[in-house]
Amino acid sequence: MVFHLFIPIITPMIGGALAVLFNQQRLVARAIALISVLINLGYGLWLMSVVPATGPLVAQASGWFAPFGISLVVDGMSALMVMLAALLMLTTIIYSFYSIDEQREDHFYYPLLLLLLLGVSGAFLTGDLFNLYVWFEVLLVASFGLITLGGSRDQLEGGLKYVVLNLLGSTAFLAGCGLVYGFAGTLNMAHIAERMATLANPGLQTVLAGILLFAFGSKAAIVPLFFWLPSSYHTPPVAVTAIFSGLMTKVGVYALYRTFGLLFQNELATYGPWILLLAGLTMVIGVLGAVAQMNVRRILSFHIISQIGYSVMGLGLASAAGLAAGLVFTAHVMIVKMALFFIGGAAEQIYGTGDLKKMGGLARREPLLALFWFLGILSLAGIPPLSGFIGKLILLQVGVSQQAYLITAVAAGTSILTFFSMLKIWNEVFWKKSYDDVNRLPRVPFGLLAPGAALVILSVALGLLAGPLVDYNAIAGQQAFDRNVYITAVCGADGCEAVYRAALK
Amino acid sequence: MHRNELPPPNRLPSRSTPRDSALYDSLILRTVSRLMMPLLLLLSIYMLLRGHNLPGGGFIGGLLAASAIILQMVAFGPKTARRILPVNYLLLAAFGVFFGAIWGLPAMVAGLPYMQAFWLPEPIPGVGKLGTPVLFDIGVYLTVIGVTTKIALLLVEEPILFPLPAMKPSPVETEDGV
Numbered sequence: 001m002v003f004h005l006f007i008p009i010i011t012p013m014i015g016g017a018l019a020v021l022f023n024q025q026r027l028v029a030r031a032i033a034l035i036s037v038l039i040n041l042g043y044g045l046w047l048m049s050v051v052p053a054t055g056p057l058v059a060q061a062s063g064w065f066a067p068f069g070i071s072l073v074v075d076g077m078s079a080l081m082v083m084l085a086a087l088l089m090l091t092t093i094i095y096s097f098y099s100i101d102e103q104r105e106d107h108f109y110y111p112l113l114l115l116l117l118l119g120v121s122g123a124f125l126t127g128d129l130f131n132l133y134v135w136f137e138v139l140l141v142a143s144f145g146l147i148t149l150g151g152s153r154d155q156l157e158g159g160l161k162y163v164v165l166n167l168l169g170s171t172a173f174l175a176g177c178g179l180v181y182g183f184a185g186t187l188n189m190a191h192i193a194e195r196m197a198t199l200a201n202p203g204l205q206t207v208l209a210g211i212l213l214f215a216f217g218s219k220a221a222i223v224p225l226f227f228w229l230p231s232s233y234h235t236p237p238v239a240v241t242a243i244f245s246g247l248m249t250k251v252g253v254y255a256l257y258r259t260f261g262l263l264f265q266n267e268l269a270t271y272g273p274w275i276l277l278l279a280g281l282t283m284v285i286g287v288l289g290a291v292a293q294m295n296v297r298r299i300l301s302f303h304i305i306s307q308i309g310y311s312v313m314g315l316g317l318a319s320a321a322g323l324a325a326g327l328v329f330t331a332h333v334m335i336v337k338m339a340l341f342f343i344g345g346a347a348e349q350i351y352g353t354g355d356l357k358k359m360g361g362l363a364r365r366e367p368l369l370a371l372f373w374f375l376g377i378l379s380l381a382g383i384p385p386l387s388g389f390i391g392k393l394i395l396l397q398v399g400v401s402q403q404a405y406l407i408t409a410v411a412a413g414t415s416i417l418t419f420f421s422m423l424k425i426w427n428e429v430f431w432k433k434s435y436d437d438v439n440r441l442p443r444v445p446f447g448l449l450a451p452g453a454a455l456v457i458l459s460v461a462l463g464l465l466a467g468p469l470v471d472y473n474a475i476a477g478q479q480a481f482d483r484n485v486y487i488t489a490v491c492g493a494d495g496c497e498a499v500y501r502a503a504l505k
Numbered sequence: 506m507h508r509n510e511l512p513p514p515n516r517l518p519s520r521s522t523p524r525d526s527a528l529y530d531s532l533i534l535r536t537v538s539r540l541m542m543p544l545l546l547l548l549s550i551y552m553l554l555r556g557h558n559l560p561g562g563g564f565i566g567g568l569l570a571a572s573a574i575i576l577q578m579v580a581f582g583p584k585t586a587r588r589i590l591p592v593n594y595l596l597l598a599a600f601g602v603f604f605g606a607i608w609g610l611p612a613m614v615a616g617l618p619y620m621q622a623f624w625l626p627e628p629i630p631g632v633g634k635l636g637t638p639v640l641f642d643i644g645v646y647l648t649v650i651g652v653t654t655k656i657a658l659l660l661v662e663e664p665i666l667f668p669l670p671a672m673k674p675s676p677v678e679t680e681d682g683v
Contacts, residue, residue: 003612006619014606020599062612062620111599 005059005072008082008121011039016114026105030097033110037090040121044083051079052475056489058127066127067188067496068503073127073489076476077327081124081254084334088246089117091451095342096239098447099349104149104237112149113243115142120247124254127490129263130187132255133170133177136219140166143248146240147232158232165228169218176211180263183208186500190490193262193483194497202266209267212259213275220252222312223281226305230289233304234297234354238345241297245304246338253311253330260315261323261480268318275316276407283309283414290421296344296354299425300337303380306414307333310395313407317398324477325398328470329391332379336388336459340376342452343369346444347429356425361434366444370430372456377426379459381419387462387469394470528579528661538580542589545573553646554633563605563642567649574650575657583661594658598651605644608637 015036022028051057056075060066074082093113100109119139126132143166148159181187183204184195196205218225229249233241260268260275286306293299311333314326346369347362348354363370379386382393392415399408462469479485491499527535549569556562578586612621624636 001618003616003618006609006613010606010609010613010619014603017599017603017606021596021603059618061618062609062622063618 002057002059005057005074005125006061007043008040008086008125009072009118011036011043012114012118012121016111016118019111019114020108023106023108023111026102029105029110030093033093033114034090036114037086037093037117040086040117041083041090044079044086047074047079048076048083048472051076051479052472055485056479058489065499066490067186067191067500070131071127071188071190071490072125073189073486074125075479075486075489076472077254077257077323077480078124080327080331080472080476081250082121084331085117085120085124085247088243088334088338089113091338091342091455092239092243092246095242095345095448095451096237098445099239099345100237107149109146109149112142112145115139116146116243116247118142120251123251127189128187129180129189129192130177132258133173136170136173136251136255139248139251140170143244147236147244149236149240152235154235158235162228162232165218165225169215169225172211172218173215176208176215179211180208186496188490188496189258189262190487191496191500193265194487194495196263196266197483198497205264206267206270209260209264209271212264213256213271216252216255216259217278218252220249220256220308220312221282221305222278222308223285223305224278226282226286226308229305230293230298230301233301234295238297238341238348241301242338242341242345245300245341246334249304249308250311250330250334253308253315253326256312256315257323257326257480262483262486265481265483268315272316272318275312275318276404279309279313279316280407280410281309282306282312283410284417287414287417287421291417291424294356296348296356296359296425296429297341298354299421300341300344303418303421304337306418307337307380309414310392310411313399313411314395316407317402317404319398319402320478320481321398321474322402322477323480324473325391325394327473327476327480328394331469331473332387332391332459332462335455335462336376336379339452339455339459340373340380342448342455343373343376344425344429346448346452347373349448350441350444356428359429359434360432361430361438362441363430365438365441368453369444369449372449372453373430374426375456375460376452377419377422379456379463380422382415383419385460385463387459387466390463390466390470526582528582531580534580538576541576542573545569545576549573549646553642554639556642557634557636557638563645564649566642567646568653570646570650571653571657574654578657578661583658587658594651594655596651598648598655601644601647601649601651603644604647605641608640608644611637 015032019029019032022032051074056073059072061070061072064070093110096109116139119135119142122135122138123132126135144159144163147162148155180192184192184199186192186195221229233244260271283306286302286309290299290302290306293302311326311330314322314329316322347359350362351359353359375386379388382388382391392411396408396411399411487495490496549566552561552569553563553566556566574586574590577589609620611623613619620641622636622638624634628634
């Protein structure tokens, strides 16, 4: 029992409330947001340093023991995600200082960011299926606010699609949650996992797994369910798009890993090939969609979908090694994707438009920006020695070792298409000769360059020093795929069923 | 005045000016809502205090208190309602979240999980048992009042951007045959 496991949830909650109270004093609100995120980041780093050695850490909310109360469980995967969420939120807040207009700040921009962090951290920490649904709602409410804040026509149009399709996914999740409760009689994930292993009704389990696959798949934007993403992500301010790209779909991926790694591990054998098929389609369709676009953020939005394919591929390989590889890749893509959004957004801010045809020649004007962009796209495409290379290499290795040759080939081929499509932005924005005089463009402020640059440097560092990351994720993958460790950590050595029966007597 | 020349009823405020008159003009409603205001507020506090063991609690109590304010809004208009309780409801809600959240912290200081309850040993006559859950409930109470009332106020005070076409009274046969 670790009583301070609640810190990543409490900090953004109290911070968000304080930021609303002090909203008039802009500097105070900014400082509160910054401090809350720094606390979360520090705590996340501490979790990551502890969890590989100790195994999953558990806390029971207000002392109600599992499987009756709500458990908070942090294993390697959760710790990594909590840390990354705080890190990405930190860069977003710094980027927002320099790019968000005062009107948005007056209308509770920072409290909404903290609310988003609250929902995301809660979703990563919780060990209760219904509680996971609640955290999903919290982060969705925050994202609804962020995506429509400002209320321009584009934003409302994109926001409407975003809200409607996400509510569809949430409804499926809620229905799935209720059906799981009806089937297993419990909502504590450890207890569900235990009962799923003992209750013999394979057909029903398959259906339940399918419903949750649909629900989280629509959150993660895998292939037939991705339409909401490219039609809404380019409308809000760059900082909001960036944090969405870093967190929103990845929460869906995390939920997929958690449900299939823990609750429906038996079903993973059935669904594995289908998940691989979806993953392959997601990769290819995402990248082909990007080829057709002519707007910086729209191209990047389609790439989010394509990259989700890789993360889901890790799940489809249905092994601890597959999950570990998927986690390495997800961590890499969260960092690099946000960096590209920051840098592309800075270019967009310089030109006042995201239309590739109207941009050009930025490499001469802003060589530093161009350098970091180029490193970013190399990393995304998977060129050594950057982090993308490590992420993809491990995925492909696992794919080959499990004889999943087709998906491995698709994944490798998609990398080339990714690089091609990223080079299009490079050519149009940075390389081609501008029609106007480049020297008259405004310079990029340091605050718009720094967050993206820092993330790209982090990606380079992760590529050069890949050992710790890979080792960490190997342990995290094992923990995520080992049900007994999770159940023992939550309910004790005898398992949840024993605690349950003892309490009933 | 001739019936057909009556000014249109109070459903066509001018563009972009918020409404500031009663939503429903009725002597009975005004009289009753004056009487109900203190009763509803008392009931809400009663609900708040009994909530941690019996049906009730901060959420229900908050809804009751908010409904008392909304009733004033319906009977007298939003301006009057604002005058009765002159607070910034959004800040009230934020303060409620803050207030509710901090009362989970003493447990963490004591090395227990967040929100673990501490109680006074003896119940206080007339109030009942007191402890951190009651304080947490007060936070919920304030939040619910703030959010619910704020939403209601926003809806009522929203300028009507697209007014319905003027309701033309259908020609009525009157006694003088005009």
